[in-house]
Amino acid sequence: MVSKANKEKSCLNCRTIYRGEKCTNCGETPSSDSFKGRVHIFNAEESEMADKMKLHNKGEFAIKSK
Secondary structure: OOOHHHHHHEEEEOOEEOOOOOOOOOOOOOEEEOOOEEEEEOOOOHHHHHHHHOOOOEEEEEEEEE
């Protein structure tokens, strides 16, 4: 069984997928463990997907969070 702290969550502010208590990207705590899809951004400046999703950092992000 996976503990709550080890379960993947999606930040409701920036959509970063993380494990733990706080978002590793923005430091906020509102999160959802129900999200659909994921996208990996390696170079946000040159990525069309990052531009469409309005992402400015590299990392792993949820496409849709509930």
